[in-house]
Amino acid sequence: MAAVAFYISGHGFGHASRQIEIINALGRQLPPGLRIVVRTASARWLFDQTLRARVTLLPGECDTGLAQIDSLRPDADATTQAAEAFYQTFEARAATEAALLKDYDARLVIADAPPLACAAAGLAGIPSIVISNFTWDWIYEAYEAQFCAGAPTVLPRIREAYARASAGWRLPMHGGFATIASVTDLPFVARHATRSRDRVRDTLQLPADRPLALTSFGGFGLSGFDPAAIDCRDEWTVVMTGRTPPAVAIPGVAFVDEGWLYNRGLRYEDLVAAVDVVVTKPGYGITSECVANGTAMLY
Numbered sequence: 001m002a003a004v005a006f007y008i009s010g011h012g013f014g015h016a017s018r019q020i021e022i023i024n025a026l027g028r029q030l031p032p033g034l035r036i037v038v039r040t041a042s043a044r045w046l047f048d049q050t051l052r053a054r055v056t057l058l059p060g061e062c063d064t065g066l067a068q069i070d071s072l073r074p075d076a077d078a079t080t081q082a083a084e085a086f087y088q089t090f091e092a093r094a095a096t097e098a099a100l101l102k103d104y105d106a107r108l109v110i111a112d113a114p115p116l117a118c119a120a121a122g123l124a125g126i127p128s129i130v131i132s133n134f135t136w137d138w139i140y141e142a143y144e145a146q147f148c149a150g151a152p153t154v155l156p157r158i159r160e161a162y163a164r165a166s167a168g169w170r171l172p173m174h175g176g177f178a179t180i181a182s183v184t185d186l187p188f189v190a191r192h193a194t195r196s197r198d199r200v201r202d203t204l205q206l207p208a209d210r211p212l213a214l215t216s217f218g219g220f221g222l223s224g225f226d227p228a229a230i231d232c233r234d235e236w237t238v239v240m241t242g243r244t245p246p247a248v249a250i251p252g253v254a255f256v257d258e259g260w261l262y263n264r265g266l267r268y269e270d271l272v273a274a275v276d277v278v279v280t281k282p283g284y285g286i287t288s289e290c291v292a293n294g295t296a297m298l299y
Helices: 014-028 044-050 076-088 090-103 115-124 136-150 154-162 197-203 258-263 268-274 284-293
Strands: 002-008 034-040 055-059 068-070 106-112 128-134 167-175 183-185 212-216 237-242 253-257 277-280 296-298
Touching (some): 002 014, 002 115, 044 055, 076 136, 076 154, 268 284, 284 296
Parallel strands (some): 034 055, 167 183, 212 277, 277 296
């Protein structure tokens, strides 16, 4: 059976969340005799909770992304060290992935946005498309001094790999794509709420008579954040999500357990649509979801 193979960066949640939307749309129109294969180091629970299409999920490291202390603080040295270790064996990794693509009879590779996918597809003689809002060489250029000193071969290898892509389908808020010959700009890929505002608030036991502000800082969180220090809690309810609730309840702060959210048939985008404002850093994923669901965003 032939396959479409998706290579999805394990950095944060944004890459996986938007590709899951593409995979779900593809799954609704998948012709007989074609399957979807997903290669990623992203959290398995995110796929288990939000995938609606049938896929073959192959856990594995596709890139090293950006090392982060938390959502607002990157670690340049750790980023450089991880990339250097990964790209030292890049050619062998690409050969291994090319063999895997042949084993699954892949006919097309989608990358968001591991360069490894483009290199492997090139070795296997398969077209590849980068669907993302950035390429990793563009991100790493911000740390060029560290890369020149500690990982001088990484950026050239990444650029060479992207040059093997058949096309780049570039999403809004973009950067990079310099070595991809054919680039097409696309509109946002975003998740839309499927439940009403009132139903979400009622299901999650959030107050219906107060404005809600959702704090959203992705998979890396925000270290040192003290919700008790927020000074608008007499008028607003601050909504926080996670897997571990605060040790002590704080007036004006509502904690939503993410597992509990999904177990009740809701998704994160339902929560985004149910609040009045999202307080966040302006990453692609949360920005696109605020746009798609008509929710204000505070940076």
